[in-house]
Amino acid sequence: MKLSALTTEKRNENSMELDQLSTIDILKTINQEDKKVAEAVADALPKVENAIEQIYQALSKGGRLFYVGAGTSGRLGVIDASECPPTFMTSPEMVQTVMAGGMGAFVNAVEGSEDDERQGAADLKERNLTKHDVVIGITASGRTPYPIGALKFAHSIGAYTVGLSCNENALISRYADCEIEVVVGPEVLTGSTRMKAATAHKMILNMISTTTMVKLGKVYENLMVDVHASNYKLLERAKHTIMEVTNVTYEEAEYALTLTNKEVKPAIVMLECDTTYEKAKYAIQQSNGYVRKAIDYLNKNQS
Structure with a gap:
């Protein structure tokens, strides 16, 4: 043509x-x-x-x-x-x-x-x-x-x-x-x-x-839970994402990110399931990266 x-x-x-x-x-x-x-x-x-x-x-x-x-x-x-x-x-x-x-x-x-x-x-x-x-x-x-x-x-x-x-x-x-x-x-x-x-x-x-x-599990609800918090804007977004999901304070979200090397997913799972970083990471791995499944996994296995 x-x-x-x-x-x-x-x-x-x-x-x-x-x-x-x-x-x-x-x-x-x-x-x-x-x-x-x-x-x-x-x-x-x-x-x-x-x-x-x-x-x-x-x-x-x-x-x-x-x-x-x-x-x-x-x-x-x-x-x-x-x-x-x-x-x-x-x-x-x-x-x-x-x-x-x-x-x-x-x-x-x-x-x-x-x-x-x-x-x-x-x-x-x-x-x-x-x-x-x-x-x-x-x-x-x-x-x-x-x-x-x-x-x-x-x-x-x-x-x-x-x-x-x-x-x-x-x-x-x-x-x-x-x-x-x-x-x-x-x-x-x-x-x-x-x-x-x-x-x-x-x-x-x-x-x-x-x-x-x-x-691929890189979103929870409609939030970017795999955001790479490599600058001020993205780090602030990471904190507010954690606050939005878990209802913690700004300071608590900030502290959680220090424990997870600025990774949002394990911070959310830690706070939602009242668990350690290691257990949160393991649950995420067992759930192929899906936050919702990781939370369900820990809730079932910790009860």
Whole structure:
């Protein structure tokens, strides 16, 4: 399919006079189009669910998740992957981004790098990809060679593959075990897929990483109990999380964190079950990292 025939490249009838509009009318036009993004994402949820189930199974068995993209698509992957260690205390290896042109392309565009299909495969090979990993190729058009090359290689070695695009019957979908096609329609600024298409993909990547981490036990209720308290803000968040769950004072939460090396999970279990750090850690290990199960485990075994 020619680039000009793609939905993401078509002209938007609602913005044909964009250059003649007042500032507020430009903003209203963009806003009206942005409202369509959530609806398009909602239509894609069954496919997103399928992808998450596979990602969860892979990560729970020691596999890794790779985002692969060029330009804006690659930058979205970098943003999502880089937030996983501080938010969920994952290792940097668990969720990674492979970006056309290398990580320097995050700041400065490396023109032409997206057109190299073989490099997409080569860059994944450098990460020692295995059949236990999952690869998500991100491309608004669905036809970018770099992520397609990555998915072809991943598929060839038995890794689970996901194609994330914004066009129906996207080329990348042919090489994906799960195709997520979020059809947001033509952009306000023709072909500028950093707008609606990128917003849709950001929303879906948020869903994928957050839901997977919930399923991996890194969330209790709706709280970040695996937060890496590496700075003042995150340490304060850790204290308030403990206070929220256990109803202790600020000082008690602060003291609990000194006993657990700033780890929130064992602090909560210690306080909820009136137990030691060692027993709390053991219960968490026995419960595969799930706070709720750890509390239940200790309550049953201490009574």
